[in-house]
Amino acid sequence: MELELKNITKKYKDKEAVKNANVTIHTGVTGLLGANGAGKTTVMRMICGVLKPTEGTISFDGLNVEDEMYRDVLGYLPQDFGYYPNFKARDFLLYIAALKGLDKESAKVKCEELLKKVNLSDVANKKISTFSGGMKQRLGIAQALINDPKIIILDEPTAGLDPKERVHFRNMIGELGKNNIVILSTHIVSDVEHIADRILMMKDGEFIYDGEIKDINMDLEEFYLKEFEEA
Amino acid sequence: MTDKDIIRLVKDTYDVNPGVKGRSFIREHTKRKIHLSSIIMMQLKELNPLTIIITICISFMGVLLTFIKNYSSSIWVCSSIMPLAALIITADLGRSKRHQMTELEMVTRFSLRMQKSVRIFIGGMLGLIIHALIIPFLSIKSGIAPCISVLALGCPYLFTSWGCMLITRKYHNTESIYGCTAIAMSAAIIPIMVKTLLSQFNKGLLATIGAVILASLFVAITTEIRKYLQEDRNTTWNLN
Ligand SMILES: Nc1ncnc2c1ncn2[C@@H]1O[C@H](COP(=O)(O)OP(=O)(O)O)[C@@H](O)[C@H]1O
Numbered sequence: 342m343e344l345e346l347k348n349i350t351k352k353y354k355d356k357e358a359v360k361n362a363n364v365t366i367h368t369g370v371t372g373l374l375g376a377n378g379a380g381k382t383t384v385m386r387m388i389c390g391v392l393k394p395t396e397g398t399i400s401f402d403g404l405n406v407e408d409e410m411y412r413d414v415l416g417y418l419p420q421d422f423g424y425y426p427n428f429k430a431r432d433f434l435l436y437i438a439a440l441k442g443l444d445k446e447s448a449k450v451k452c453e454e455l456l457k458k459v460n461l462s463d464v465a466n467k468k469i470s471t472f473s474g475g476m477k478q479r480l481g482i483a484q485a486l487i488n489d490p491k492i493i494i495l496d497e498p499t500a501g502l503d504p505k506e507r508v509h510f511r512n513m514i515g516e517l518g519k520n521n522i523v524i525l526s527t528h529i530v531s532d533v534e535h536i537a538d539r540i541l542m543m544k545d546g547e548f549i550y551d552g553e554i555k556d557i558n559m560d561l562e563e564f565y566l567k568e569f570e571e572a
Numbered sequence: 573m574t575d576k577d578i579i580r581l582v583k584d585t586y587d588v589n590p591g592v593k594g595r596s597f598i599r600e601h602t603k604r605k606i607h608l609s610s611i612i613m614m615q616l617k618e619l620n621p622l623t624i625i626i627t628i629c630i631s632f633m634g635v636l637l638t639f640i641k642n643y644s645s646s647i648w649v650c651s652s653i654m655p656l657a658a659l660i661i662t663a664d665l666g667r668s669k670r671h672q673m674t675e676l677e678m679v680t681r682f683s684l685r686m687q688k689s690v691r692i693f694i695g696g697m698l699g700l701i702i703h704a705l706i707i708p709f710l711s712i713k714s715g716i717a718p719c720i721s722v723l724a725l726g727c728p729y730l731f732t733s734w735g736c737m738l739i740t741r742k743y744h745n746t747e748s749i750y751g752c753t754a755i756a757m758s759a760a761i762i763p764i765m766v767k768t769l770l771s772q773f774n775k776g777l778l779a780t781i782g783a784v785i786l787a788s789l790f791v792a793i794t795t796e797i798r799k800y801l802q803e804d805r806n807t808t809w810n811l812n
């Protein structure tokens with residue numbers, strides 16, 4: 342499995358949010374680190390085919406991500422997302438499952454499994470409007486996984502999670518990274534230092550660092566700040 | 573050129589059928605069956621119940637009006653309530669954007685575009701049903717020629733639909749509802765004006781003008797539907 346970004350540039354009117362990016366991403370957890378406004382969300386949206394690159398192509402094993410087949414193996418947690426006002430947690434998951442083309446039976450099974458995994462089984466019949474930020478975020482993570490995706494894109498997944506939830510989340514991601522391509526973005530170094538296999542750092546629309554985490558011999562936070570200064 | 577670039581260049585040059593590997597991989601990993609019927613059912617289920625209730629009420633009211641004896645204005649009253657139906661039906665079309673579901677619905681196998689097409693189809697059907705219920709009664713009970721009814725009911729209906737779609741496409745926030753309501757209200761006044769004009773102008777002339785307006789509205793709404801279906805992929809996303 343290989344996700345390839347080739348000469349990717351994204352311009353918003355006159356602003357260049359991503360500048361000629363070339364990266365190939367393999368199985369494992371890839372952490373996308375960068376300050377607010379670095380271009381992380383823009384990159385992730387393009388990988389998901391939600392946003393069209395101004396230049397360049399993104400492909401999965403040679404298949405352009407614009408191909409609708411690609412979405413069968415994609416799971417995406419957007420940075421911001423909403424829900425229809427009448428939705429309960431379970432409705433939300435079943436709705437996404439139906440859109441993803443799961444049949445009723447497997448959708449039900451998968452839905453219960455994920456509700457349990459993200460600790461929302463007790464509130465499955467509660468309206469999402471009554472949820473806390475962390476609960477909503479966990480529901481978002483669950484919906485991303487409902488089609489057993491091979492490519493999992495999580496944009497700021499730890500936002501709103503409390504410390505206990507964060508630990509739980511890390512374990513979940515580590516598990517997923519064994520057989521899938523997992524990309525998660527964050528501006529918090531500690532979110533990725535224990536679970537990522539590879540780190541990509543972004544600054545002002547450019548990838549300023551790309552390497553295996555095991556090759557970084559110093560504290561990641563310090564390394565990150567150093568790279569930022571030098572870039 | 574670095575080694576990496578050269579490897580890539582060679583790969584690109586000799587890879588005659590890009591995507592084959594990806595395709596076969598995806599086929600191996602998923603067994604999704606996509607049926608149009610299931611998405612239609614789904615969108616029907618997600619339809620706001622209020623939309624259906626109001627559609628039924630308006631059709632019923634329209635039909636009821638034609639039963640009033642010796643009442644010559646039933647067509648104009650019907651014409652005045654059409655914008656309300658259009659408002660309710662089109663307001664539902666913007667729900668993905670209004671509730672920030674766009675991104676989630678775009679990355680699923682049933683693309684957002686497909687879902688929106690189905691929503692348009694359902695909305696169009698509801699509109700047709702209302703017209704198809706009222707027009708025969710106007711013809712039988714009030715003796716109004718169907719082509720005149722089509723003009724009288726269709727113009728305010730299409731005008732409101734077009735205006736509401738335009739506004740919801742341009743303005744993402746919930747306040748766009750107020751704009752839509754304003755459009756619907758102005759459209760509801762037009763029949764009253766036409767009724768007054770009717771006594772002063774040649775009926776044939778007015779009918780011709782009506783027909784031209786209806787035709788233009790058809791063109792306008794087709795364009796608007798096309799834009800509605802195309803808008804998402806390059807939406808300038810709300811920043812926060
Ligand atoms: N729709 C848009 N229109 C104009 N500029 C945008 C838009 N979306 C993002 N940007 C700009 O592009 C840059 C990258 O944004 P983003 O990808 O959201 O960064 P991050 O996710 O790393 O915070 C920012 O400077 C942002 O202001």
Ligand SMILES: [Mg+2]
Nearest residue numbers: 381382383420
């Ligand atoms: Mg972001």
